[in-house]
Structure formats: structure tokens, C-alpha cells
Amino acid sequence: MVRPRIVETDQGITGEFHTTMYDQMMRRMRDKGWLETGEILGAGISSGLALEVGPGPGYLGLEWLKRSEGTRLKGLDISEDMIRLAERNAREYGMMERVEYVKGDARKMPFDDDYFDAVFSNGSLHEWAHPGDILNEIARVLKPEGRYCISDLRRDMSFVIKWFMWLMTRPKEIRPALITSVNASYTEEEVKGLLQGTELEGWQVKENPFGLVIWGRIPIQTDA
Numbered sequence: 001m002v003r004p005r006i007v008e009t010d011q012g013i014t015g016e017f018h019t020t021m022y023d024q025m026m027r028r029m030r031d032k033g034w035l036e037t038g039e040i041l042g043a044g045i046s047s048g049l050a051l052e053v054g055p056g057p058g059y060l061g062l063e064w065l066k067r068s069e070g071t072r073l074k075g076l077d078i079s080e081d082m083i084r085l086a087e088r089n090a091r092e093y094g095m096m097e098r099v100e101y102v103k104g105d106a107r108k109m110p111f112d113d114d115y116f117d118a119v120f121s122n123g124s125l126h127e128w129a130h131p132g133d134i135l136n137e138i139a140r141v142l143k144p145e146g147r148y149c150i151s152d153l154r155r156d157m158s159f160v161i162k163w164f165m166w167l168m169t170r171p172k173e174i175r176p177a178l179i180t181s182v183n184a185s186y187t188e189e190e191v192k193g194l195l196q197g198t199e200l201e202g203w204q205v206k207e208n209p210f211g212l213v214i215w216g217r218i219p220i221q222t223d224a
Contacts, residue, residue: 002156008127008184013056019081021174023057023089028170030059036122036151037063043149043215047071048117051141053106053134053150054078054124058086062093064120074116075101076109107133114143125152125191125214126184135198142218148200150214153185154207161209188212 013022029035037060046068052061055075065073077083083101090099104110107130119138128134138148162182169175186194188207191214195203203216 002187003183005155005186005190006180006183007129008180014079014081016081018177019057019079019085021171022177023085024171025169025174026057026059030063035060035063036149037067039151039213039215040064040120040149041067043120043213044147044217045118045120045149049074049115050118050120051076051109051111051116053119053121053138054127055086055101056082056123058089058099058101060120060122061099062090062095065095065098066093071098073099074111075099076104076106077101078103078105106137109137109141111141113140114146115141117143117146119146119148120150122151123153123181125150126181126186131194132198135195135200139198139200139218144218144220146218148203148214148216148218151211153182153211154187155182155185156187157182157210165210186212 013019041064045064047070049072050064052073052075055061055077058075061073061075065071075086077086080103083103086101090096102110106128119142125131142148165178166175169178188205191205191212195205195214201216202219203214206213
């Protein structure tokens with residue numbers, strides 16, 4: 001039996017200690033090749049202007065820029081501390097001309113309708129206090145035929161996988177946050193229920209041992 005969700009936070013990661021620990025964890029994941037960059041490219045997101053919701057220290061989006069040509073990125077994060085960290089990392093990558101980080105609430109994105117060619121996000125869905133509102137905003141800012149890829153943990157992962165993730169998570173100080181994130185994450189059926197009540201169209205949901213991936217493409221509206 002899957003335990004009920006235990007809500008984590010919708011305020012982002014703040015404070016020098018927490019942002020430093022999270023940066024070290026994500027940098028290690030990058031170095032190990034564990035980021036979801038391949039999943040994003042596999043969803044057909046490989047050109048144009050993309051939005052990353054909840055970029056954190058920025059490694060996922062920066063690796064996407066590194067592995068694609070002629071692309072640009074905007075990162076939207078609620079945490080000023082994370083934005084400063086992402087900007088520092090973007091300078092290290094030499095990507096400041098291709099990326100811009102914006103502070104804002106994803107429930108009311110500061111972007112025009114039909115603005116982005118693609119949207120992606122990893123590891124932040126479980127933090128969204130009002131996920132339906134944010135999914136609707138993603139639908140609003142995407143162009144017709146725009147692609148999206150949203151990945152996160154899943155609460156019903158096996159005990160063996162959870163234990164493996166615990167052991168592999170470094171630095172050790174961030175391990176408790178991993179558990180709270182897993183406990184706040186969704187199951188496949190819960191995610192499908194969320195999506196059915198939104199304006200986001202063309203979606204599919206797939207499971208993997210560690211989490212869930214929502215991906216799809218906005219259909220072109222035609223007159224009936």
C-alpha cells in the first residue's frame with residue numbers, strides 16, 4: 001500500500017547551507033551522468049527557446065544547452081539564492097549569453113502566451129503546492145506544437161531503489177531531504193489525475209524505476 005503524500009515545500013531551496021549542499025549533490029549527479037538531459041533530448045526538445053521550471057543550480061539546463069546547438073534558455077525559480085547559484089554556474093559554463101534566470105512564481109509566469117518552443121522541469125513537481133495552475137501556465141506559454149518534459153521522483157518506488165538512492169546520495173547531509181522529496185512525490189495514477197484536470201494537451205506518462213516522466217507536444221488547434 002502506498003502511503004499518502006506528505007507535502008514538502010513550495011518556497012524553493014533557500015539559505016547558504018541548503019543551497020550549497022544541493023549544488024554539491026547536483027554537480028555530483030552531473031559528473032556521474034545521472035541528469036535527465038537525455039530524457040529531455042529524447043522528448044524532441046533540441047532547438048529553439050526553452051523554459052526550465054525550477055532550475056535550481058542550473059546544471060540540467062546548462063547541460064542541455066551544451067548538448068544542443070543554437071538553443072536558448074530561460075530558468076524560472078522562486079528562490080533568489082538558487083538564481084544566484086545558477087548564474088554563477090552559467091558563467092563557469094560560459095553560457096551567460098544563452099541563458100537568463102528569472103525570479104518568479106510558476107503559478108503566474110512572467111511570460112507572454114505562446115512564447116516558448118519547449119518547457120522542461122526535473123525534480124520540482126512534488127514541490128508545487130498548486131500543480132494544476134502551473135501545468136496550465138506551461139500550456140499557456142508554449143507555442144502550438146511546443147514540446148514539454150516534466151520528470152520527478154515517484155512515491156511508490158521499490159524499497160530497494162529507495163535504499164540505493166539513499167546510499168548514493170552525497171553529501172550525506174542532504175539525505176533527509178531526499179526522503180521528504182520521495183514522500184511528497186506522486187504515483188503515475190495521481191499524475192494522470194492531475195493532468196486530466198488541466199489545459200495541457202498531448203501528454204503521456206511513463207514510469208521508470210526512480211520516477212515518472214510527463215512528456216508531450218501541444219497540438220495545433222484547428223477549426224471544427
